[in-house]
Amino acid sequence: MQSLALGPFALSIDRLLILLAIAVALFAGWISSRRDGRNPEAALITIVLIGILGARLGFVLRYHEDYLADPLQIIDIRDGGFWWVSGLACGLTVALTYLWRQPDIRRSLGIALATGTLVWGSIALPLAQLQNSTRGLPEMTLMTAAGEAVNLRDYAGQPIVLNVWASWCPPCVREMPVLEEAQHRYPGVQFLFANLGEDPATVEAFLSQLDVDLQHVLLDQHNQLGQHYGSRGLPTTLFIDADGQLKDTHLGELSVASLKGRLGSILPGQLPQ
Template sequence: MSLGPFSLRVSLVAAAVLLAWIVAGALARRRKLEEPSAASGLLLDAVIAGFVAARLGYILQWWPEYRAAPLSMLALGDGGFAWWAGLPVAVLVLWWRSRKARAGLRLPALGGLAAGLLAWALVLHLGTALRQSVPPLPDLELETLAGEPQRLDAHLGRPIVVNLWATWCPPCRREMPVLAHAQQHWPEVAFLLVNQGDERHLVDDFLARSGLELRDVLLDPASRTMQASGARVLPTTLFFDAQGRLLDTHVGELSRAALADRLQRRYGLAPRQPRE
């Protein structure tokens, strides 16, 4: 199963926007405005402008990665939004649109925006708390493509990125070049590509057709890694520190920019200029 571009993060953002819209309308009705729905509409205009600005800001921030794969600019599910660009634009649009005759809509719209931001901040805090309670890197013995046993914890001592994938999963196949690129550019990180449920010959055939040079491809025919980590969809990418503690999770297809962003934020690794 795959969520495609609609990851859990995107769903939570949509829920926060819905809450902001409801609060703006409720505050407008409380102030007995003639058109309470206008406050919700004003808020949505500001939110849309903010999301566009946030996406453009993120693309500019990671321009070398997006320039190497232009279509990934459309992959909104990679979570690539720069709040520092989106929030000021949203506030400015709201303030500008609510001037003069529509000034009465300003406070309800700002209240809705504040409610949405607070909800999103609480979700982020909850996500951080949940990550601290999840199990560490699974203590599993898997197989290499050569049929040799290999433990996931054999790479402890350096950052570990575990990508859960399958040959039948289109987003998994699309993100393989991103992971191949990462293995070449960040050798200090162990990128483990753990196949879930496929037979060995299917994995061999896929890798032969892809023409990619991939290391540390492991076979997990019983999908034990998904069960141990609590992952529910493919692809899922798990970011562990050198001690095996989970730092971050990405559900859905990874873009070059999204992966480089997480490597920088979670491990302090500087972006690397893509080599074509």
């Protein structure tokens, strides 16, 4: 499963696990501070916020040329542009500072951090192993806008970016120019655009009105992709390597920089970092 629907909202599983780990850490810190010491809640929140900020800044610095072309994208974190290395480094630095300078929360903060990490690891790692065993490109037939049947396995043999979208989805519309340009920028990658549940006339009229030229537009009338990959939200972009294995997913709008960052999972060593 890649994402979970919560009413009209969808949340990726990796972010949901992080939120769960934070909640458990806050609870563990509160419980452990009841007998002696001070509640480490403020310290935990600070560590998380500094970690998030560090992850964002690290990602922006790695892809600064793409962000300089559109500086407002720097503060638009909806593109999912975070670098876990810089985030972890910043979070650990702040955590160690608290542990060193504030002995009265050292025990409770240590317990909270250890508990949150344990909860995250005990769920995330087995889930990743389970997903790795069911991530192959499926034997699935979709239709083109012209009414031709296409099997997804026919695209195996080269890296694939599979974007699932709909005309009524605002983030899908906003990211389309980015994906249209990427088709030409990365000729070694096969870009596929699977429309969810709309008829050919609606899809063609929408693309014509938007004035985008998308190659390989497919129709997923019955949400077969969502059922196979466990995706519950739009837009969802799947990054599949040349062997047909799903390497990364992104729920939500992509920017030029975040797309480039995700492409690194299927084009290792071929993109500037």
